[in-house]
Amino acid sequence: MSSATVGRATVRVELPAHLCLLAGVRHEVQLPVEGAVTQRSVLDALEAAYPMLQGTLRDHTTQVRRPFIRFFACEQDLSHLSPDDALPESVARGAEPFLVVGAVAGG
Amino acid sequence: MSQIRLLVGTRKGAFILTSDGKRKDWAVSGPHFAGWEMYHLKGSPVDPNRIYASQSSGWFGQVVQRSDDGGVTWNAVGNKFAYDGVPGTHQWYDGKPHPWEFKRVWHLEPSLTCPDTIYAGIEDAALFRSTDGGQSWQEISGLRKHGTGPAWQPGAGGMCLHTILLDPTNPERIVIAISAAGAFRSDDGGQSWKPINRGLHSQHIPDPTAEVGHCVHHIAMHPSRPGTLFMQKHWDVMRSDDAGDQWREVSGNLPTDFGFVIDVHAHEPETVYVVPIKSDSEHFPLEGKLRVYRSRSGGNEWEPLTRGLPQDNCYVNVLRDAMAVDSLDSCGVYFGTTGGQVYASADSGDHWQVIVHDLPAVLSVEAQTLP
Numbered sequence: 432m433s434s435a436t437v438g439r440a441t442v443r444v445e446l447p448a449h450l451c452l453l454a455g456v457r458h459e460v461q462l463p464v465e466g467a468v469t470q471r472s473v474l475d476a477l478e479a480a481y482p483m484l485q486g487t488l489r490d491h492t493t494q495v496r497r498p499f500i501r502f503f504a505c506e507q508d509l510s511h512l513s514p515d516d517a518l519p520e521s522v523a524r525g526a527e528p529f530l531v532v533g534a535v536a537g538g
Numbered sequence: 539m540s541q542i543r544l545l546v547g548t549r550k551g552a553f554i555l556t557s558d559g560k561r562k563d564w565a566v567s568g569p570h571f572a573g574w575e576m577y578h579l580k581g582s583p584v585d586p587n588r589i590y591a592s593q594s595s596g597w598f599g600q601v602v603q604r605s606d607d608g609g610v611t612w613n614a615v616g617n618k619f620a621y622d623g624v625p626g627t628h629q630w631y632d633g634k635p636h637p638w639e640f641k642r643v644w645h646l647e648p649s650l651t652c653p654d655t656i657y658a659g660i661e662d663a664a665l666f667r668s669t670d671g672g673q674s675w676q677e678i679s680g681l682r683k684h685g686t687g688p689a690w691q692p693g694a695g696g697m698c699l700h701t702i703l704l705d706p707t708n709p710e711r712i713v714i715a716i717s718a719a720g721a722f723r724s725d726d727g728g729q730s731w732k733p734i735n736r737g738l739h740s741q742h743i744p745d746p747t748a749e750v751g752h753c754v755h756h757i758a759m760h761p762s763r764p765g766t767l768f769m770q771k772h773w774d775v776m777r778s779d780d781a782g783d784q785w786r787e788v789s790g791n792l793p794t795d796f797g798f799v800i801d802v803h804a805h806e807p808e809t810v811y812v813v814p815i816k817s818d819s820e821h822f823p824l825e826g827k828l829r830v831y832r833s834r835s836g837g838n839e840w841e842p843l844t845r846g847l848p849q850d851n852c853y854v855n856v857l858r859d860a861m862a863v864d865s866l867d868s869c870g871v872y873f874g875t876t877g878g879q880v881y882a883s884a885d886s887g888d889h890w891q892v893i894v895h896d897l898p899a900v901l902s903v904e905a906q907t908l909p
Contacts, residue, residue: 447597448573449573449595450598452571452572452573453571453598453601482614483601483613485617485618486601486617487598491618491620497597497598497599499596499597500598533597533598
């Protein structure tokens with residue numbers, strides 16, 4: 432996986448419908464991210480821009496991902512990466528979106 | 539002319555139903571927060587346009603919403619419910635210690651005097667309070683830490699704190715109930731608590747008269763007589779006349795004394811309503827007949843109310859927070875079902891009409907009487 436460059440990036444984040452409703456946004460938001468583009472920095476930027484999403488993706492205190500939340504990008508499941516691992520360069524460049532997905536569960 | 543506003547929480551969103559004082563024609567607004575579980579919505583008694591709502595999802599967790607304009611617009615407020623200190627453990631279904639974990643808000647109870655103060659009853663059972671309009675929440679931890687907490691065990695629906703009663707004559711007194719721990723009372727504003735389960739008899743626990751462990755489904759109180767409490771327990775309808783120090787059974791001639799809801803008439807403190815459910819394994823009305831039972835004598839003698847309610851092939855449930863009364867001169871009574879119907883009576887239960895047929899399963903109903 433390519434390392435993201437340090438600087439200021441504009442990352443595209445796609446949210447599931449329930450969180451779009453909560454945040455009052457359309458399917459995709461664009462976020463300025465300072466420094467390395469990682470799960471943590473992207474989620475920090477997302478929660479800073481949309482505080483109502485705090486606690487809906489990861490625990491307030493531990494910052495552990497909620498069990499039924501998944502993070503995809505570039506046709507890969509990035510959910511189990513360390514939150515400080517660099518995301519793919521195409522995500523950091525804004526060429527590919529970072530997908531927040533509600534896991535398929537239930538019947 | 540007065541207006542009635544019903545706040546209806548369902549499995550897939552919230553609905554607001556409004557009518558004038560005649561309560562015949564209703565306007566339906568919603569779904570608000572479509573697709574989310576709306577466990578409970580309730581308005582402030584001192585500012586009825588201030589409404590709080592519990593919004594949750596198995597995927598995305600808990601959100602608390604607040605409206606300052608009667609439910610027209612909403613804003614998410616604080617959703618961080620952190621137990622005070624090291625949470626410790628309670629008992630799990632298998633009797634083993636299990637860490638206290640926040641799951642959701644079951645019930646929101648706005649203060650009787652301040653629109654910015656609100657209490658939240660959560661799962662795993664604890665009581666929280668906000669004094670800044672829901673922006674931040676602090677646990678009233680004296681309840682969970684009073685001594686019996688490690689012995690509490692969840693009921694089938696989880697270990698939820700579902701009932702919060704604020705005494706209008708004594709701001710220091712709070713009564714709460716937890717499934718399946720029982721009822722508890724504080725007389726010092728929440729600092730200290732004691733179990734108030736004497737007189738309850740529950741055959742599903744090893745000691746049927748234990749201090750805690752009773753599956754209390756709901757408790758109701760008339761504001762003019764806060765020392766009198768009516769309880770729908772897992773089985774048994776109970777009454778206390780000393781704020782819960784001692785309970786006695788008032789199931790009387792009910793066809794079954796299992797159920798979830800219980801409520802009191804707005805102007806008659808001895809008029810009580812329940813919806814009997816067949817059993818703990820068959821959560822629907824007896825014989826497929828949806829019947830509200832009313833006692834005008836504070837229990838024991840009950841009459842079925844059936845006019846306008848389905849009397850055959852009805853197999854819905856009425857959940858613990860899904861009944862409410864308004865305070866118009868002719869008291870309105872309302873309840874919602876797991877089949878998505880909301881029923882209204884404008885004459886204390888004598889006659890019923892269905893307001894909406896096909897909502898998602900109804901979790902809660904609250905009534906606001908507006909000038």
